[in-house]
Amino acid sequence: MSSDQIALSAKPGEVLLGINIDHVATLRQARGTRYPEPIQAALVAEQAGADAITLHLREDRRHIQDRDVELLRGILQTRMNLEMAATVEMGDIACRLRPADCCLVPERREELTTEGGLDVAGNQPYLTDFCARLAEAGVRVSLFIDATPAQLEAAHAVGAPVVEIHTGHYADAETPEARTAELDRVRQAVELGRSLGLQVNAGHGLDYHNVKAIAAIEGVRELNIGHSIIARAVFSGLDSAVRDMKHLINSQT
Ligand SMILES: CC(=O)[C@@H](O)[C@H](O)COP(=O)(O)O
Numbered sequence: 001m002s003s004d005q006i007a008l009s010a011k012p013g014e015v016l017l018g019i020n021i022d023h024v025a026t027l028r029q030a031r032g033t034r035y036p037e038p039i040q041a042a043l044v045a046e047q048a049g050a051d052a053i054t055l056h057l058r059e060d061r062r063h064i065q066d067r068d069v070e071l072l073r074g075i076l077q078t079r080m081n082l083e084m085a086a087t088v089e090m091g092d093i094a095c096r097l098r099p100a101d102c103c104l105v106p107e108r109r110e111e112l113t114t115e116g117g118l119d120v121a122g123n124q125p126y127l128t129d130f131c132a133r134l135a136e137a138g139v140r141v142s143l144f145i146d147a148t149p150a151q152l153e154a155a156h157a158v159g160a161p162v163v164e165i166h167t168g169h170y171a172d173a174e175t176p177e178a179r180t181a182e183l184d185r186v187r188q189a190v191e192l193g194r195s196l197g198l199q200v201n202a203g204h205g206l207d208y209h210n211v212k213a214i215a216a217i218e219g220v221r222e223l224n225i226g227h228s229i230i231a232r233a234v235f236s237g238l239d240s241a242v243r244d245m246k247h248l249i250n251s252q253t
C-alpha cells in the first residue's frame with residue numbers, strides 16, 4: 001500500500017498520529033550502544049497504530065543518525081516524515097532518500113529542543129526554491145511554523161502544501177489564561193491555514209494531559225508527538241503508549 005493510500009485509508013475526520021522516535025535514539029546515543037534500536041521502535045509504533053513515523057536528522061546528529069533514516073526509508077510500512085533544517089546538506093539527503101514527507105524546522109546547535117517555528121516570512125525566496133526542489137523530487141513539504149497569519153500566508157506563498165503549527169507555546173503556558181490564549185492562537189491558525197488550502201498539522205510538547213484540546217480543533221489533520229510518548233513507554237511500553245495516544249486524540253469524550 002503506497003503512503004498516499006495509507007493516508008487515504010484513514011477514516012474521514014480521524015486525526016492522524018505521527019510518532020517521533022528521536023528520543024529512542026537519544027537513549028541509544030547516551031552510551032553509544034546498539035540499543036534501544038529506533039528501527040524496532042518505529043515498527044512497534046506502526047503496529048500499534050501510528051499513521052507516520054517522524055524523525056529529526058539534526059545537523060549535530062545528537063540523536064537520529066543517517067543510518068537510521070536510510071534503513072527506515074526501506075522498512076517503514078506507513079509514511080516517513082523526515083524533519084530537517086533547510087540546508088544544502090539536508091536538501092541533498094532528502095532528494096536522495098525521497099521520504100513521503102519532509103518537515104522543515106529551524107535548528108540551533110545550542111538549543112535543547114526546537115524553540116520556535118521556521119521564519120518562512122523572512123526567507124521566502126530561499127524557501128520557495130527549496131520547497132520546489134523537494135516537490136520536484138516527489139517529496140511532500142511541510143513547514144513547522146508559529147501560529148501567526150504572516151507565517152501561514154508565507155507558507156502558502158512559498159508553495160508548501162502542508163504546515164505544522166508549533167504547539168510549544170501552548171504546551172509551555174504557565175497559567176490557564178495563557179494556555180487558553182495560545183489554544184485560540186492555534187485554532188485561528190488552523191482556520192486560516194485551511195482557508196488557504198493547506199493541510200494543517202500540529203506538534204511539539206503535546207502530551208496525554210494537553211493533547212485533547214488541540215486534537216479537537218476542527219481541521220487539524222495530523223499530530224506529531226514524540227517526547228511524551230517515549231517517556232510513557234519507559235513505564236508502560238511503546239505499544240500501549242502509542243495506542244493510548246491514538247485513542248485519546250480520536251475519542252469524543
Ligand atoms: C520540530 C519539533 O518540535 C520536533 O519534532 C523536533 O524533533 C524537536 O527536536 P528534538 O526531537 O531534538 O527535541
Ligand SMILES: NCC(=O)COP(=O)(O)O
Nearest residue numbers: 020203204205225226227
Ligand atoms: N514536530 C513535533 C514532533 O515531531 C514531536 O515533538 P515532541 O512531541 O517530541 O515535542
